[in-house]
Each structure stands twice: as C-alpha cells, then as structure tokens.
Amino acid sequence: MPLLVPPAPPPALVSVLAALSSPSAVLEARTPALRAAEGPLTPEHPLPVHVFEPAAVPGGLPQARLTGWRFHIRSGELVAAAGETVLTPDGWVFSRFSEGPFLTSTERALRQADLLPTAYQPHLLSVPGLYMLALWLHSDPRADAATAQPDPLDLLVPLAPAPPGITSHRVHRLVDLASVLSVRLVPPPLAGSPA
Known part of the structure; x- marks a missing residue:
C-alpha cells in the first residue's frame, strides 16, 4: 500500500529551494555527488525528522520531538544528497546538505515500506546516543507530522549502518525495538558504585 508522505511546511521547502539556487551553497556543500x-x-x-526520547516510565511508549525536515535532492535518476532544514524561533531555515550511507538506506527503506499491506506515514527517527x-x-x-507521537501499532525500520545487534532493514514493531533502544541509552553504573 502506498506511503502517505506528509506535506512539508512551505517555508522548509522554500529554504531548500533557495539553497539549491545558490551556487555558493551548492559549491560549499561537503557532498561531492551534489557538486x-x-x-x-x-x-x-520530504520526511519529518524526530529525535527519539525514551519512555518516562518503564514499559511506556517513547516520545518523539520534531527537529527538522529532510528532502532528498534528485538529479535525474540519482538521489545526489539530502537537504535538511531546522526549526528556529524565526521559522524553518535551511541547515545543510548531506550524503552518505543513510541516504541510500532511506531510499531502500522507503521502497521496502511501500510494499507493506497497510498505509503508513513515513518519518525519520534519530537516536543520537546510538548514532x-x-x-x-x-x-x-493522516496525522499531523509535527505533533505525531509513537503508537503501539507503529513500525521501525533501522537504516544502515545500524548499531551492533540491530539488523538494518528489518521491520520491527516500534514497541519492541523502543524497549531495546531505551535500555541501551541508559548509562552503565560507575565502577565501584552500587548497581
């Protein structure tokens, strides 16, 4: 069933279009494929980018905080880079161009998700503590992408490269993988301190 991609805020798209029309922004980008x-x-x-926040109570659902929008920048048949925006007090602004393994992995995961029998709204979920x-x-x-929060029926597809012990491109129930991620994000006790 097709994915229902949420519309990006118009100022986020405008900021990426402005960066793409700026020769200096494209030439200064650290993305050889884009240059x-x-x-x-x-x-x-356009995909909303959220940061994973572990559940406040054991067994609860994690939270997700919207931090930006990522657009795939296509040049003909090739996805050359991603254009990223962030929300500031003045609104959506262009942040940077990027490329790398997460870009091709996102494309693969979107194709994979498009084959699922149920319609979903795609987002990117970042877990910075685990890269x-x-x-x-x-x-x-049909949820508002800016305020969407994890639901027990949601799925997660880890992108490559995934942390050790987590298989990339395997579809997980969000509740199952979120509990694993939450445990991994808890810092270990200091040596010599009571556990």
Whole structure:
C-alpha cells in the first residue's frame, strides 16, 4: 500500500529551494555527488525528522520531538544528497546538505515500506546516543507530522549502518525495538558504585 508522505511546511521547502539556487551553497556543500550533479536539482520525499526520547516510565511508549525536515535532492535518476532544514524561533531555515550511507538506506527503506499491506506515514527517527537513524512508519497516515507521537501499532525500520545487534532493514514493531533502544541509552553504573 502506498506511503502517505506528509506535506512539508512551505517555508522548509522554500529554504531548500533557495539553497539549491545558490551556487555558493551548492559549491560549499561537503557532498561531492551534489557538486558534480548535472541538470536540475529537485527536492522530493520530504520526511519529518524526530529525535527519539525514551519512555518516562518503564514499559511506556517513547516520545518523539520534531527537529527538522529532510528532502532528498534528485538529479535525474540519482538521489545526489539530502537537504535538511531546522526549526528556529524565526521559522524553518535551511541547515545543510548531506550524503552518505543513510541516504541510500532511506531510499531502500522507503521502497521496502511501500510494499507493506497497510498505509503508513513515513518519518525519520534519530537516536543520537546510538548514532542510529530509522524509518518510523506511523500507523495514522493522516496525522499531523509535527505533533505525531509513537503508537503501539507503529513500525521501525533501522537504516544502515545500524548499531551492533540491530539488523538494518528489518521491520520491527516500534514497541519492541523502543524497549531495546531505551535500555541501551541508559548509562552503565560507575565502577565501584552500587548497581
């Protein structure tokens, strides 16, 4: 069933379009594929980016905090880079261009999710403490992307590279993987202190 991609805030898209039309922004980007791209560059697949926050109580659902929007920048048939925006007190602004393994892994996970029998709303879920990014498939495909929160029916697809012990591109129930992530994010006790 097709994914229902939420619309990005118009100022976020405008900020990426402005960066793409700025020769200095593209030339200064640390993305060789973007600098070498020929022809028009088009932002597509806007995905809200959220940061994973472990559940406040054991066994509870984690929280997700919207931090930005990521657009895939297409040059012909190739996805050359991602254009990222962040929310500031003045609104949505362009942050940076990026490329790397998470970009191709996101494309793969989107294709994988598009084959699922149920419609989902795709988001990116960042777990900075584990250097992990996952495609979060929200079970309410018509939810407001800015305020969406994890639901027991949601799915997570870890992107490659995934942390040790977590298989990338395997579809997980959010509640199952979130409990593993929450445990891993708890710092170990200091040596010599009571556990």
